[in-house]
Amino acid sequence: MDWPFFHGVAHRVMDIPSTPARPPVTTHFTLGPSGSTAILSTLILFPVLATARIASWCRILPGLAICLVAALNCCGTASGQATTDTARSLFYEGKYSEVLLAATAAIGESVFSSEDWIALQAEAQIATGDYASAKQTIDAGLEQFPYSVQLRWTGANVHDYNNDLTRALELKAEIGGLWTDSPWRYRNSRDLVIVGRYMLERRVDAKKVLDEFFARARDQNPSLAASWMAIGDLALEKNDFALAATNFAKAAELDRGNPDCHLGLALAYQPNLPEKAAESLNRALEINPEHIGSLLVIVERQISAEDYAGAETNIQKILKVNPERFEAWSYRAVLAHLNNDAAEEGRCRTRALKHWEHNGLVDHIIGRELSKKYRFAEGSEYQRMALLYEPGLLTAKIQLAHDLLRLGQELEGWKLAEEVFDADQYNVVANNLVELRDNLSQFATIERNGFVVRMDRVEAEVYGELVLELLEKESQQLVGKYGVQLQTPIFIEIFPRQQDFAIRTFGLPGGAGFLGVCFGRVVTMNSPAAQGASLTNWRSVLWHEFCHVVTLQKTNNRMPRWLSEGISVYEEQLADPAWGDTMTPRYREMILGGELTPVSKLSSAFLSPPSGEHLRFAYYESSLVVRFLVEQFGQAAMVALLDDLATGTPINDALRRHAAPVDFLDKKFEEYATRLANELAPAADWTKPGNPVAGVEGWQEWLDGHPDNIYGLLGLAGSQVEAGDLEAALETIGRFDSIYPETKGAETAWALKAEIHRSQNDIAAETAALERLTALDADDVAACVRLIEIHSAAGNWADVERVSDRLQGINPMLKSAHRSMALAAEQTANDPLAIRALSALVSLGPFDRADTHYRLASALFRGHQLDLAKRNVLLALAAAPRYRAAHQLLLEIVKMDEEKKKETESDSNGAALPADANRGVTR
Numbered sequence: 001m002d003w004p005f006f007h008g009v010a011h012r013v014m015d016i017p018s019t020p021a022r023p024p025v026t027t028h029f030t031l032g033p034s035g036s037t038a039i040l041s042t043l044i045l046f047p048v049l050a051t052a053r054i055a056s057w058c059r060i061l062p063g064l065a066i067c068l069v070a071a072l073n074c075c076g077t078a079s080g081q082a083t084t085d086t087a088r089s090l091f092y093e094g095k096y097s098e099v100l101l102a103a104t105a106a107i108g109e110s111v112f113s114s115e116d117w118i119a120l121q122a123e124a125q126i127a128t129g130d131y132a133s134a135k136q137t138i139d140a141g142l143e144q145f146p147y148s149v150q151l152r153w154t155g156a157n158v159h160d161y162n163n164d165l166t167r168a169l170e171l172k173a174e175i176g177g178l179w180t181d182s183p184w185r186y187r188n189s190r191d192l193v194i195v196g197r198y199m200l201e202r203r204v205d206a207k208k209v210l211d212e213f214f215a216r217a218r219d220q221n222p223s224l225a226a227s228w229m230a231i232g233d234l235a236l237e238k239n240d241f242a243l244a245a246t247n248f249a250k251a252a253e254l255d256r257g258n259p260d261c262h263l264g265l266a267l268a269y270q271p272n273l274p275e276k277a278a279e280s281l282n283r284a285l286e287i288n289p290e291h292i293g294s295l296l297v298i299v300e301r302q303i304s305a306e307d308y309a310g311a312e313t314n315i316q317k318i319l320k321v322n323p324e325r326f327e328a329w330s331y332r333a334v335l336a337h338l339n340n341d342a343a344e345e346g347r348c349r350t351r352a353l354k355h356w357e358h359n360g361l362v363d364h365i366i367g368r369e370l371s372k373k374y375r376f377a378e379g380s381e382y383q384r385m386a387l388l389y390e391p392g393l394l395t396a397k398i399q400l401a402h403d404l405l406r407l408g409q410e411l412e413g414w415k416l417a418e419e420v421f422d423a424d425q426y427n428v429v430a431n432n433l434v435e436l437r438d439n440l441s442q443f444a445t446i447e448r449n450g451f452v453v454r455m456d457r458v459e460a461e462v463y464g465e466l467v468l469e470l471l472e473k474e475s476q477q478l479v480g481k482y483g484v485q486l487q488t489p490i491f492i493e494i495f496p497r498q499q500d501f502a503i504r505t506f507g508l509p510g511g512a513g514f515l516g517v518c519f520g521r522v523v524t525m526n527s528p529a530a531q532g533a534s535l536t537n538w539r540s541v542l543w544h545e546f547c548h549v550v551t552l553q554k555t556n557n558r559m560p561r562w563l564s565e566g567i568s569v570y571e572e573q574l575a576d577p578a579w580g581d582t583m584t585p586r587y588r589e590m591i592l593g594g595e596l597t598p599v600s601k602l603s604s605a606f607l608s609p610p611s612g613e614h615l616r617f618a619y620y621e622s623s624l625v626v627r628f629l630v631e632q633f634g635q636a637a638m639v640a641l642l643d644d645l646a647t648g649t650p651i652n653d654a655l656r657r658h659a660a661p662v663d664f665l666d667k668k669f670e671e672y673a674t675r676l677a678n679e680l681a682p683a684a685d686w687t688k689p690g691n692p693v694a695g696v697e698g699w700q701e702w703l704d705g706h707p708d709n710i711y712g713l714l715g716l717a718g719s720q721v722e723a724g725d726l727e728a729a730l731e732t733i734g735r736f737d738s739i740y741p742e743t744k745g746a747e748t749a750w751a752l753k754a755e756i757h758r759s760q761n762d763i764a765a766e767t768a769a770l771e772r773l774t775a776l777d778a779d780d781v782a783a784c785v786r787l788i789e790i791h792s793a794a795g796n797w798a799d800v801e802r803v804s805d806r807l808q809g810i811n812p813m814l815k816s817a818h819r820s821m822a823l824a825a826e827q828t829a830n831d832p833l834a835i836r837a838l839s840a841l842v843s844l845g846p847f848d849r850a851d852t853h854y855r856l857a858s859a860l861f862r863g864h865q866l867d868l869a870k871r872n873v874l875l876a877l878a879a880a881p882r883y884r885a886a887h888q889l890l891l892e893i894v895k896m897d898e899e900k901k902k903e904t905e906s907d908s909n910g911a912a913l914p915a916d917a918n919r920g921v922t923r
Helices: 048-060 064-072 078-092 096-109 115-127 131-144 149-160 165-181 189-201 206-220 225-237 241-254 259-269 274-287 292-304 308-321 326-338 342-352 360-372 376-389 394-406 410-423 428-440 457-482 498-506 538-554 561-575 585-592 599-606 612-633 635-646 651-658 662-679 695-705 710-722 726-739 747-759 763-776 781-794 797-810 815-827 831-844 849-862 866-879 884-910
Strands: 444-448 451-455 490-495 516-518 522-526
Touching: 078 096, 078 115, 096 115, 115 131, 115 149, 131 149, 149 165, 149 189, 165 189, 189 206, 189 225, 206 225, 225 241, 225 259, 241 259, 259 274, 259 292, 274 292, 292 308, 292 326, 292 360, 308 326, 326 342, 326 360, 342 360, 360 376, 360 394, 376 394, 394 410, 394 428, 410 428, 428 498, 444 457, 451 457, 457 490, 457 538, 457 561, 457 635, 457 831, 490 498, 490 538, 498 522, 516 538, 522 538, 538 561, 538 635, 538 797, 561 599, 561 612, 585 612, 585 662, 599 612, 599 662, 612 635, 612 662, 635 651, 651 662, 695 710, 710 726, 710 747, 726 747, 747 763, 747 781, 763 781, 781 797, 781 815, 797 815, 815 831, 815 849, 831 849, 849 866, 849 884, 866 884
Parallel strands: 451 490, 490 522
Antiparallel strands: 444 451, 516 522
């Protein structure tokens, strides 16, 4: 349910007034109609977009002037140029004291010092938290260079850090005025990049900025890294990761020693190429081990992985460089909140706002991180505080929209999303949400007992009632078991399009590996129609997600990822052994191969798994930990542990109180998991062939040395089937079954056995094999279809009904599932079930519409639902006007309807009235 990508720090989007407090120049514009390009919010699934702005801060504020020094120091001597290059390299490496010495010396050497040196000096002072000195440097520099947009851009940030918002706004507004009055003065590539970034903050049309500023600067001076980086930033904001990667790669090629280039490249690679992203991030830290932008990314990832000690270590590294860095103090406030230390949380927040008291990013960062922990109520309150400081901070507003939608507060959530879209037509998240809201308005809504289910209209007609029944059944089982009072209504949204599911869940398309997500009161999931060819039983998914509803509400959304997922998978297995995961040969191999994650670090296994297989193993291992805890300490201890989490008790403290210290649990759980792995087919030889083996002779030769090898037995059976020696294959499968009996991982053997028996026309043996197969695999459509065919032919209608129900759990939109269910219901005179199955078949559009409507009308007639019966028999006659049985049924319906009317009239006219019943009645 969570997302293993880098999580970045959102960049501040300032809503600059049209008229600054004291403009030194005019502030009108000639660029064209105003657009908007606010930065995207950081979400639970796609937060990397906001991370792009870390690099932007590091480049625009502490690094922009530096990356341009060499290209613009045209008037310097050869020795001066070398000094500038050296200072720039020192800045990249984080040697700010040496940079300050070099800058001070260079500025003091001449009355007419370079503005690049002045900007460099100010940026080094900002990087170390000496904001007062940076202000003096900028103010003095502007006196010497009154037309510099570079110093104004840097100076705006400096004045923000000196609690002088008015002057910061003025400096940015002056950039617009200078550009308007004297655009010829700022045609060089460096200034075009700065003015372009300023225009983006003014929400000028992004395409115009790209074409008229960034691309122009790039084409004018292709060797200037800053222009490539500006395009990369813009591409990241618009989710064009390929374009971003291309531009950051070029910037890194031009300015190899700049860690910001490599950080930008890491952010561009992360959604699709995480390994290359890690390489780029490592490269940035190789250049500067204390590179603040990269460390902030790592801190956020560590908080997501619940590695709070590691996050604190990196926060200390950041504060060693800059004791005033507000993001570091914001993250410390998050850690304090997660540790249930309200006093420390308040102190860290106050510290973060010390130099920039109206900085909305502080509360935005804290709230965003809490929302990633599913603490949407607390997160939303922080976003509201951020918007009090900065009403135009769109990152906070779109995050608040997401939080409210996940809390079920839809009216305000949708309204905020629309406001963001109106303010920024290029905001992809807001645009997606507005479009999704329109799509959701077309859904059907069915409500009962505190559940609100939204589905595609046809799907609701087909299996909406099945959804409600499953939710009610699970609620009865789990609410009492975990002792929770659910906050209702609970919203279940089932999407027939994966893209709509992803947008509702993450804000952006993607997340193809997710089947469902729970936020506490809101569950989103893919319907079978959105899953493609590979189907997962929707009942198991819904059971899993509703279990999250129970445990998240039980703990006020204060539980670690591993425990939340572990309980849900554990409860899946209890509900149906074919659901969830159990020990398999591959899981056995991973456990015994040293890939087991300690309990104390288990949440990290969900963050950046090497493969989908490792992610599935994280779910399984989490369920195994829950099973271990329940077996060792009891269900009551588990409930008490969840109660402690609800009060804010850290997980390790709760485990110590109700189970054991976490280091002890790490050891004991490893022993427990290892024992279970060794107990899986203990008589089997688990050696894998070192070289490829093929054919009957090859596998027989391998088995001569490994007679009980499960891989050899399966390989031999498959080769024997290919060779046509079916009896020998059955004997081999029998040996396999005796070594590795009915358990998950053996599905291949039973599928093969069923195939053999079918070819031999041994229906009884085939049926037995298929029954064992479906008991192991809840997602096998073909096995269910064949079993229905066999049981129907034999007249085993109870079995037909049972297997049809299982098939509906895999794909309820499959007509054959409802057709067979209807037939079984009719044969057993179960009219309510027949009505449901035939109604679903009608909604799906049956091949023989006349017959289906006639059968539905017959069942409704027997149930005395005459109006619906009449409607369906007329539909049958519309499809087949000469359908004699339908004509006869219509006559019977009309006759019964008339008789009922006569009975009603007779009862009304002949009923004795009380003595005083006619008083006051006029006839």
